Amino acid sequence: MGIADRRQREKEQRKTEIIDAAERLFFSRSYEDVSMEDIAREVELNKATIYLYFKNKETLFATIVLRGIQILKEKYTECMEKQVPGIVKVALMGQAYYQYAQEYPDYLQMIHFYGSERFSKENPCTAEIGKGYGTCRLILRDAIQEGIDDGTIRADLDPFLTSMYLMISFMGILSMEKKWKLVIEAEGFSYQQFASEFFRFITPAISSGEKPHKMDVKDFASFGFFLTEPVTPEKKKREES
Amino acid sequence: MGIADRRQREKEQRKTEIIDAAERLFFSRSYEDVSMEDIAREVELNKATIYLYFKNKETLFATIVLRGIQILKEKYTECMEKQVPGIVKVALMGQAYYQYAQEYPDYLQMIHFYGSERFSKENPCTAEIGKGYGTCRLILRDAIQEGIDDGTIRADLDPFLTSMYLMISFMGILSMEKKWKLVIEAEGFSYQQFASEFFRFITPAISSGEKPHKMDVKDFASFGFFLTEPVTPEKKKREES
DNA sequence: TTAATATTATGACTGTTAGTTATATGATTT
DNA sequence: AAATCATATAACTAACAGTCATAATATTAA
Numbered sequence: 120m121g122i123a124d125r126r127q128r129e130k131e132q133r134k135t136e137i138i139d140a141a142e143r144l145f146f147s148r149s150y151e152d153v154s155m156e157d158i159a160r161e162v163e164l165n166k167a168t169i170y171l172y173f174k175n176k177e178t179l180f181a182t183i184v185l186r187g188i189q190i191l192k193e194k195y196t197e198c199m200e201k202q203v204p205g206i207v208k209v210a211l212m213g214q215a216y217y218q219y220a221q222e223y224p225d226y227l228q229m230i231h232f233y234g235s236e237r238f239s240k241e242n243p244c245t246a247e248i249g250k251g252y253g254t255c256r257l258i259l260r261d262a263i264q265e266g267i268d269d270g271t272i273r274a275d276l277d278p279f280l281t282s283m284y285l286m287i288s289f290m291g292i293l294s295m296e297k298k299w300k301l302v303i304e305a306e307g308f309s310y311q312q313f314a315s316e317f318f319r320f321i322t323p324a325i326s327s328g329e330k331p332h333k334m335d336v337k338d339f340a341s342f343g344f345f346l347t348e349p350v351t352p353e354k355k356k357r358e359e360s
Numbered sequence: 361m362g363i364a365d366r367r368q369r370e371k372e373q374r375k376t377e378i379i380d381a382a383e384r385l386f387f388s389r390s391y392e393d394v395s396m397e398d399i400a401r402e403v404e405l406n407k408a409t410i411y412l413y414f415k416n417k418e419t420l421f422a423t424i425v426l427r428g429i430q431i432l433k434e435k436y437t438e439c440m441e442k443q444v445p446g447i448v449k450v451a452l453m454g455q456a457y458y459q460y461a462q463e464y465p466d467y468l469q470m471i472h473f474y475g476s477e478r479f480s481k482e483n484p485c486t487a488e489i490g491k492g493y494g495t496c497r498l499i500l501r502d503a504i505q506e507g508i509d510d511g512t513i514r515a516d517l518d519p520f521l522t523s524m525y526l527m528i529s530f531m532g533i534l535s536m537e538k539k540w541k542l543v544i545e546a547e548g549f550s551y552q553q554f555a556s557e558f559f560r561f562i563t564p565a566i567s568s569g570e571k572p573h574k575m576d577v578k579d580f581a582s583f584g585f586f587l588t589e590p591v592t593p594e595k596k597k598r599e600e601s
Numbered sequence: 602t603t604a605a606t607a608t609t610a611t612g613a614c615t616g617t618t619a620g621t622t623a624t625a626t627g628a629t630t631t
Numbered sequence: 632a633a634a635t636c637a638t639a640t641a642a643c644t645a646a647c648a649g650t651c652a653t654a655a656t657a658t659t660a661a
Contacts, residue, residue: 155619168638236391236472284529290532291532411650606660614650627638
């Protein structure tokens with residue numbers, strides 16, 4: 120079956136070429152501003168050929184979104200493998216979200232775009248994307264459960280609900296730089312401050328109040344957490360005037 | 361100027377008729393699934409006539425979004441006028457967001473859709489929508505400042521940053537029923553539980569730890585806050601099995 | 602009353618794009 | 632060398648946002 124094998128490989132390769140070309144374009148322009156013709160031109164194929172490899176534009180877009188989700192999943196898994204208290208894992212996952220947004224802003228933008236309507240729920244890719252995202256949330260939930268067990272996280276929280284609250288907040292706050300940057304900087308804060316202050320804000324909602332295990336953002340630093348900057352002088356200065 | 365006046369009124373009325381027709385359609389179908397032809401048919405005018413009243417489809421959509429924002433602004437203003445501690449105002453605003461999402465799910469969906477990309481930043485409506493949303497956030501910020509001043513809210517929080525964190529969280533958590541309902545119910549929770557548990561989760565992040573003023577979600581109830589349900593038996597039951 | 606003018610409405614049009622189809626090209630098998 | 636199969640393409644359709652020349656209607660001026 121050497122020949123069939125080779126053909127299969129070639130087919131996969133063609134598919135990857137198309138995805139790569141589409142990715143380049145979707146990274147630089149919006150969904151509506153990239154036509155199938157554009158993608159065909161970029162990969163040097165006829166438009167109709169693309170339809171041999173992808174059912175439609177949506178599916179092609181979703182395939183790229185899936186790539187992005189995969190990377191996020193790996194980042195979360197890494198956090199989970201660390202030998203640190205539960206609450207630190209949670210903080211590191213939040214930080215991972217932030218880092219992901221810095222490293223892969225284009226994937227993130229596509230993920231958000233995909234999440235917000237207009238994409239058919241029937242598309243099998245949609246289910247897979249939902250599953251990928253769900254996996255990330257499950258990892259976070261497990262970290263929360265660990266934190267409850269080791270006493271670093273409030274015992275009166277439900278791990279599922281809390282994982283939802285945090286995922287949604289992380290998503291909105293740590294990864295929408297493009298959307299909020301101007302407002303934030305108009306108030307004299309950098310985006311990184313905006314992100315790090317969020318952890319100082321949210322920690323009491325998660326942290327167990329019990330003395331023996333109670334942890335603060337500053338305690339996370341020794342485990343690789345670096346989003347701990349205090350409010351800068353610039354802001355303070357602005358307030359005084 | 362009686363005649364010019366009447367004509368002006370008639371023009372406004374036509375415009376409103378068009379908006380109403382478009383609203384009916386956008387409430388029942390997605391942006392892409394409503395064509396200008398559809399709207400024209402609904403309002404019994406020619407498509408070209410609509411373009412005499414609205415620059416393009418985007419502007420017409422944005423005009424409806426603005427209606428929705430206006431209502432939200434009124435709800436927030438009402439909360440601000442109550443004579444209650446700052447932290448309770450904040451909780452009531454969160455609850456207002458939840459109620460708004462229940463009462464006007466269609467407006468909310470359109471607001472979200474408008475917020476997520478693809479709409480030109482140059483459109484004057486976009487600026488106005490941003491301003492309307494900004495006003496809501498400023499109201500929340502003032503409530504936070506009041507809470508800091510009256511000792512019910514953590515003094516180490518910046519009112520601007522905190523208002524951003526809360527607005528974004530409210531938005532994501534209290535108003536995306538459509539998006540999360542299935543996941544939540546699959547875990548045995550109702551959407552209302554999901555919302556009310558969020559307040560129990562987030563309160564320690566806001567509430568001042570100081571004894572004299574420290575408040576709990578249960579303390580909010582006497583001020584008209586009703587999102588205080590505990591986790592239901594159904595969930596507990598599920599966990600036992 | 603009627604002619605000139607301004608406003609509002611429309612049918613027919615253009616340009617663009619997602620997706621389809623009938624046909625062609627080229628490799629693989631018989 | 633013929634038959635078969637997979638891959639590629641040019642030409643097409645259908646739908647839709649937005650435009651424009653023209654028509655209908657109301658207002659003003661003579």
